[in-house]
Amino acid sequence: MNKGVASGIMEALWGWPPPVLDPAGPYASSVTTLAWALFAMGVLVTGIVVAALYVAIRGPERWRRKLGGEKAVWIGGIAFPAVVLTGLLIWGLALTASLTEPITGREARVRVTGEMWWFRVEYLDPAGRVIVRDANELHLPLDRPVVLELRSADVVHSIWIPHLSGKMDMVPGRINQLRVEASRTGRFGGVCAEYCGGPHALMGFVTEVHEAANYDRWLAAQAARQAGAVAPGATPGEPAAVARDPQVPERYDPARGWALFRDTGCAACHRIAGTEANGLAGPDLTHVGSRLSLGAGILPNHRGTMMGWIADSQSIKPGNRMPSYDRLSAEELGHIAAFLEAQK
Amino acid sequence: MRHVAVAALLTVAACKPPPDDRTSLPADAAERGKAVIERVSCGSCHAIPGVDWPRGGAGPSLEGFDDVGLIAGALPNTPGNLAAFVRDAPATKPGSTMPPMPITPAEAQDVAAYLYGMKDE
Numbered sequence: 001m002n003k004g005v006a007s008g009i010m011e012a013l014w015g016w017p018p019p020v021l022d023p024a025g026p027y028a029s030s031v032t033t034l035a036w037a038l039f040a041m042g043v044l045v046t047g048i049v050v051a052a053l054y055v056a057i058r059g060p061e062r063w064r065r066k067l068g069g070e071k072a073v074w075i076g077g078i079a080f081p082a083v084v085l086t087g088l089l090i091w092g093l094a095l096t097a098s099l100t101e102p103i104t105g106r107e108a109r110v111r112v113t114g115e116m117w118w119f120r121v122e123y124l125d126p127a128g129r130v131i132v133r134d135a136n137e138l139h140l141p142l143d144r145p146v147v148l149e150l151r152s153a154d155v156v157h158s159i160w161i162p163h164l165s166g167k168m169d170m171v172p173g174r175i176n177q178l179r180v181e182a183s184r185t186g187r188f189g190g191v192c193a194e195y196c197g198g199p200h201a202l203m204g205f206v207t208e209v210h211e212a213a214n215y216d217r218w219l220a221a222q223a224a225r226q227a228g229a230v231a232p233g234a235t236p237g238e239p240a241a242v243a244r245d246p247q248v249p250e251r252y253d254p255a256r257g258w259a260l261f262r263d264t265g266c267a268a269c270h271r272i273a274g275t276e277a278n279g280l281a282g283p284d285l286t287h288v289g290s291r292l293s294l295g296a297g298i299l300p301n302h303r304g305t306m307m308g309w310i311a312d313s314q315s316i317k318p319g320n321r322m323p324s325y326d327r328l329s330a331e332e333l334g335h336i337a338a339f340l341e342a343q344k
Numbered sequence: 345m346r347h348v349a350v351a352a353l354l355t356v357a358a359c360k361p362p363p364d365d366r367t368s369l370p371a372d373a374a375e376r377g378k379a380v381i382e383r384v385s386c387g388s389c390h391a392i393p394g395v396d397w398p399r400g401g402a403g404p405s406l407e408g409f410d411d412v413g414l415i416a417g418a419l420p421n422t423p424g425n426l427a428a429f430v431r432d433a434p435a436t437k438p439g440s441t442m443p444p445m446p447i448t449p450a451e452a453q454d455v456a457a458y459l460y461g462m463k464d465e
Contacts, residue, residue, distance in 0.1 A: 298398075299398070300384055303443040304385075304386070304442070307389070308385075316398040333402075
């Protein structure tokens with residue numbers, strides 16, 4: 001991953017090589033191969049046409065007569081395109097056959113729901129039960145196909161991880177399935193690729209591909225955290241380590257942050273597993289402290305961005321459905337941020 | 345009378361402009377500083393000239409910051425103070441509500457260079 005790129009959206013759309021030409025999985029890689037082959041063919045044919053044009057205008061008399069003859073039309077206008085296009089079609093279909101590989105039902109499943117303007121992500125067990133609720137982040141195992149069960153809660157969205165696959169619409173009232181597989185570990189950006197109103201351009205997510213064993217461990221840990229009961233009112237998790245000078249003592253108190261989180265209305269829209277915060281309207285915050293981005297793939301995740309987002313998310317992502325909590329003091333924001341950082 | 349005026353004019357013309365240490369910071373430092381600002385997203389809280397998005401409203405706008413006398417109303421606005429402040433504000437100005445930033449001291453100097461180099465007047 002490009003070190004200078006902090007957000008999922010930036011990573012999906014910028015960088016070199018361009019993410020669409022930098023496949024990290026079998027599906028994207030066959031499409032990329034096909035795209036390069038078609039581009040090469042396009043260059044070749046353009047070259048032939050330009051050469052023929054040159055001959056027609058400036059070429060020797062004998063060549064010009066040949067070019068204008070009926071034979072040239074039969075060969076260059078009919079036989080050549082017929083053979084080349086048929087060959088390309090057959091090769092292309094064979095190459096992309098894996099794109100339509102049937103879903104066996106044995107793949108791991110992740111339900112991704114498009115919401116205005118973020119992605120709800122739920123990991124399912126083989127029986128189809130939700131074991132981990134998360135948001136704006138997709139974790140995948142290396143070299144193992146995963147089926148994304150795509151839904152929408154409101155309008156048509158579209159999910160696109162340029163490094164891994166093509167786009168697939170998320171249509172209200174319908175479940176689309178997208179098979180993805182990654183052949184390289186790393187972090188890849190994703191975006192909503194269908195205009196969905198308001199801050200559509202700021203609706204993204206981050207995909208992280210882990211070694212299969214690490215993925216299994218990660219999923220088991222997340223599932224255990226989500227299933228584990230935390231006494232109501234208690235602060236789940238430990239205060240997080242933040243990149244800061246150790247000589248400055250932590251001045252913010254996660255326990256106060258939890259009280260504020262509960263009492264200022266955060267809990268009405270956000271869920272934290274095992275606590276009385278069980279709102280479902282907004283992203284699940286059970287693991288927000290370990291998230292790679294904030295605001296749906298748009299900001300890096302650290303205390304500064306967390307405080308800035310809570311205080312004034314409306315100037316960062318105008319029109320998003322979380323109000324700016326500008327009536328909270330900076331101290332209160334600090335307490336809440338310290339609490340959220342501890343939610344790993 | 346005319347001689348006096350000419351002499352006065354010459355005297356003024358001979359004055360060198362005051363040395364300006366702030367703008368003599370290396371240009372590539374400012375460029376690196378901007379990359380750091382975008383990476384850690386200082387814009388989540390501050391409107392910063394040259395940064396189109398985000399322009400958060402939680403912290404003060406940094407328009408015209410290079411002309412501000414005191415950082416956060418407390419510290420003399422010098423490159424050293426500014427670099428220390430953007431990296432770990434509470435340690436530099438006790439009581440500051442700006443959180444410490446995940447950047448190295450060298451990166452903090454680059455950020456300071458960018459903030460001084462902004463030409464937004």
